[in-house]
Amino acid sequence: MAKQTLYDKLxxxxxxxxxxxxxxxxxxxxxxxxxxxxxxxxxxxxxAGRNIHRPKTHLAVADHGVPTTDRSKPIEDPLAQAQIxxxxxxxxxxxxxxxxxxxxxxxxxxxxxxxxGFTQPGVTLVCGDSHTSTHGxxxxxxxxxxxxxxxxxxxxxxxxxxxxxxxxxxxKGSLPDHVTTKDVILSLIGKIGTSGATGHALEFQGEAIGHxxxxxxxTLCNMAIEAGARVGLVAPDEVTIAWLKGKPLAPSxxxxxxxxxxxxxxxxxxxxxxxxxxxxxxxxxxxxVTWGTSPQDVLPISAxxxxxxxxxxxxxxxRLRGTLEYMGLEGGMALKDIAVDKVFIGSCxxxxxxxxxxxxxxxxxxxxAATVEALAVPGSGEVKKQAEDEGLDxxxxxxxxxxxxxxxxxxxxxxxxxxxxGERSASTSNRNFEGRQGPGGRTHLMSPVMAAAAALExxxxxxxxxxxxx
Amino acid sequence: MEPFxxxxxxxxxxxEKNIDTDIIFPARFLLxxxxxxxxKYAFYxxxxxxxxxxxxxxxxxxxxxxSAQILIGGDNFGCGSSREQAVWTLADFGIRCVIAPRxxxxxxxxxxxxxxxxxxxxxxxxxxxxxxxxxxxLFSIDLEQQVISTEHGARHQFEIxxxxxxxxINGWDETDLILNNEAEAIAFFQVRQKNDMPxxxxxx
Numbered sequence: 001m002a003k004q005t006l007y008d009k010l011x012x013x014x015x016x017x018x019x020x021x022x023x024x025x026x027x028x029x030x031x032x033x034x035x036x037x038x039x040x041x042x043x044x045x046x047x048a049g050r051n052i053h054r055p056k057t058h059l060a061v062a063d064h065g066v067p068t069t070d071r072s073k074p075i076e077d078p079l080a081q082a083q084i085x086x087x088x089x090x091x092x093x094x095x096x097x098x099x100x101x102x103x104x105x106x107x108x109x110x111x112x113x114x115x116x117g118f119t120q121p122g123v124t125l126v127c128g129d130s131h132t133s134t135h136g137x138x139x140x141x142x143x144x145x146x147x148x149x150x151x152x153x154x155x156x157x158x159x160x161x162x163x164x165x166x167x168x169x170x171x172k173g174s175l176p177d178h179v180t181t182k183d184v185i186l187s188l189i190g191k192i193g194t195s196g197a198t199g200h201a202l203e204f205q206g207e208a209i210g211h212x213x214x215x216x217x218x219t220l221c222n223m224a225i226e227a228g229a230r231v232g233l234v235a236p237d238e239v240t241i242a243w244l245k246g247k248p249l250a251p252s253x254x255x256x257x258x259x260x261x262x263x264x265x266x267x268x269x270x271x272x273x274x275x276x277x278x279x280x281x282x283x284x285x286x287x288x289v290t291w292g293t294s295p296q297d298v299l300p301i302s303a304x305x306x307x308x309x310x311x312x313x314x315x316x317x318x319r320l321r322g323t324l325e326y327m328g329l330e331g332g333m334a335l336k337d338i339a340v341d342k343v344f345i346g347s348c349x350x351x352x353x354x355x356x357x358x359x360x361x362x363x364x365x366x367x368x369a370a371t372v373e374a375l376a377v378p379g380s381g382e383v384k385k386q387a388e389d390e391g392l393d394x395x396x397x398x399x400x401x402x403x404x405x406x407x408x409x410x411x412x413x414x415x416x417x418x419x420x421x422g423e424r425s426a427s428t429s430n431r432n433f434e435g436r437q438g439p440g441g442r443t444h445l446m447s448p449v450m451a452a453a454a455a456l457e458x459x460x461x462x463x464x465x466x467x468x469x470x
Numbered sequence: 471m472e473p474f475x476x477x478x479x480x481x482x483x484x485x486e487k488n489i490d491t492d493i494i495f496p497a498r499f500l501l502x503x504x505x506x507x508x509x510k511y512a513f514y515x516x517x518x519x520x521x522x523x524x525x526x527x528x529x530x531x532x533x534x535x536x537s538a539q540i541l542i543g544g545d546n547f548g549c550g551s552s553r554e555q556a557v558w559t560l561a562d563f564g565i566r567c568v569i570a571p572r573x574x575x576x577x578x579x580x581x582x583x584x585x586x587x588x589x590x591x592x593x594x595x596x597x598x599x600x601x602x603x604x605x606x607x608l609f610s611i612d613l614e615q616q617v618i619s620t621e622h623g624a625r626h627q628f629e630i631x632x633x634x635x636x637x638x639i640n641g642w643d644e645t646d647l648i649l650n651n652e653a654e655a656i657a658f659f660q661v662r663q664k665n666d667m668p669x670x671x672x673x674x
Contacts, residue, residue, distance in 0.1 A: 079502065
């Protein structure tokens with residue numbers, strides 16, 4: 001038999017039918033449902049008079065429009081209130097489990113799925129959210145879909161899909177101190193561009209991965225979509241298995257042993273063929289920050305904002321001119337000279353316990369700059385509880401951060417955590433698109449330690465240049 | 471879904487690369503529950519000024535392009551968020567066909583669900599087509615023949631997956647097709663999977 005990649009194996013094990021036009025009907029094992037992409041999917045069920053094929057395979061939670069302040073108060077925005085109300089109503093009507101807003105398990109879909117053991121190696125997992133690639137960190141075939149496809153999954157448990165090509169991202173060496181998997185994925189996007197992996201499933205490979213936590217791996221896979229790939233994968237290993245053991249929805253007893261046997265075979269065959277291969281030398285990486293309005297507008301922190309003269313193509317120059325104007329930046333200025341108004345630590349990219357620990361280590365015993373407002377937003381109630389048990393909330397509060405309730409928060413301008421027009425953020429989220437954090441808002445993406453350092457200094461800074469002790 | 475056969479229209483050109491779905495449909499409008507009537511939010515921050523009035527310098531506010539059914543985008547059009555509202559807003563605005571060198575994958579798949587035809591054409595073909603678009607020339611799209619042509623004599627074949635072409639031409643709904651044709655195959659798959667991977671069927 002031909003050598004197979006991990007993606008090929010995951011795909012093959014879920015084919016219900018191959019069609020002669022090259023597409024396949026793929027079985028979907030797990031579906032995460034959130035309030036923004038599901039109302040129309042449910043409405044279409046009602047209109048067409050269709051039922052849910054397997055209610056137990058769906059898990060719902062509200063995250064995007066949820067305020068991160070006091071949960072005991074009603075939601076002020078009537079639209080957000082109505083959308084969350086609709087999710088409650090729909091999940092009740094169709095018998096789908098929904099995690100309530102005041103439940104400790106509530107949080108961002110891509111944080112709670114893994115946390116609950118809903119995400120498992122070898123499954124197909126979808127959600128009406130492009131950052132579903134996150135779950136590929138467990139060796140799951142996980143990808144984002146639109147609302148109509150959510151409807152299709154609810155009604156049929158299947159999707160008709162075209163098979164992706166394979167791209168290997170070979171990570172060589174090991175990461176220097178204060179350089180994280182956020183920097184790895186940002187550097188990859190900088191290297192291949194936001195459409196560099198379109199049509200491909202990414203698989204991250206390399207010895208270093210074995211030393212990385214699940215949190216670090218999830219950050220890596222989370223932003224595969226920002227390189228154009230719907231799927232980002234890491235083969236499951238001992239770290240994955242240790243992480244999953246005992247999780248509420250993970251298999252137990254005999255089933256655990258049976259699953260373990262299956263999971264251990266989930267890796268690309270040696271010498272499996274990849275359509276494309278990209279190499280990244282981890283030893284040479286430094287902290288990265290974005291300067292523009294696309295994740296590919298990214299450079300090491302020591303660099304300078306590109307100048308118009310450096311761009312030859314006319315359309316590209318026009319875009320750069322527009323970007324610099326939108327971002328309020330001059331070509332040639334040092335990235336370290338960019339002052340920020342707000343700092344956001346959180347999101348499905350970097351809102352997990354390890355991210356909060358790393359950021360807390362930077363701000364412990366120090367104060368944020370007087371000109372900065374800073375938010376630390378745990379990705380879930382479980383993350384929040386864990387952080388509070390470790391005293392991290394107090395570390396952030398003492399430094400001048402706000403400590404919030406879980407949700408998507410300032411990653412997406414659908415809740416009260418926003419940038420005002422012209423305001424600038426250092427953000428651990430995943431998209432620096434125009435208006436993403438609020439109309440007219442200016443976003444610089446970076447890792448949690450870099451965002452924490454920016455909060456202390458009031459401007460972008462290399463976290464490794466902070467003086468010890470504070 | 472409305473069947474798609476041929477359209478004739480001027481084309482609006484938006485050559486900028488990497489127009490993401492946050493640009494096409496800003497996040498704050500995602501709180502709206504209705505699908506109908508979302509066309510007014512298309513490219514909102516670009517198309518409207520701070521007071522919510524149409525900007526006269528935006529192509530989609532400028533006749534004849536304000537009623538264009540064809541949009542020629544730049545490379546990687548529709549990248550980013552999976553929000554299907556990005557397609558609903560274009561469809562509701564009257565756009566039936568988007569042409570670009572490459573598309574964001576989820577956006578591309580979403581297009582077909584609302585009867586919008588995404589066409590991939592290389593930049594070398596698109597450059598003269600953009601000129602025709604700016605000249606206000608009438609474009610024709612014939613999905614059956616897979617041909618795009620203009621009054622100025624341009625004529626290009628385009629590729630489209632056969633099943634997607636059939637679905638567009640006939641206005642078929644994929645969920646219907648799967649329910650009608652594949653129920654047995656799905657049931658068969660489940661029996662096998664439940665036997666091989668029983669841990670995925672706990673409490674069912």
